[in-house]
Amino acid sequence: DTGVSQDPRHKITKRGQNVTFRCDPISEHNRLYWYRQTLGQGPEFLTYFQNEAQLEKSRLLSDRFSAERPKGSFSTLEIQRTEQGDSAMYLCASSLVAGLSSPLHFGNGTRLTVT
């Protein structure tokens, strides 16, 4: 399978715990995006990387959220001191950018439930 891979698919955690999600993009893609999707809503942009550089972070991304893409390949998204409001589907997407906007290819997401 050469698509975007996310791990884990599901995560249940207690309020106050830290969680980390992993995304493996399509191998030749230089852009990697994180989005968050709550029930009945469209994906909301969180942050994106071009290679290993984090180019933009949304105001939605509080100080408890941090994302990394250390070698320009896979990425991790960590949420510290989780809150019930963090419960959502976290989607990763990748694209190959060469000037023009290019199609985003999404993974199947990590569904986070904070109890």
Place this chain on the structure above:
Amino acid sequence: GENVEQHPSTLSVQEGDSAVIKCTYSDSASNYFPWYKQELGKGPQLIIDIRSNVGEKKDQRIAVTLNKTAKHFSLHITETQPEDSAVYFCAASKSDDKLIFGTGTRLQVFP
């Protein structure tokens, strides 16, 4: 920043009928407009996209139209089939920028 509105939120059609979903965007600098289909438990999948230098694009039963003046774009699905049932999202972006998504349309196709 960009804002994308999508209508209707739900749409029910009989198999074989056409379905139309409409979106508006706010930023006149946006020039890329993809449509995604999302099935339960899966991530969004790109089904068709259009750039601002084109007014219409068609791929088999799916077509997208773009009116830059009015800042509207629409998805048209003809000869709908039960497997077309899913949530559809429109999105918009400027060159080399992030996608901003609409709120989605749940399409149900009844056999």
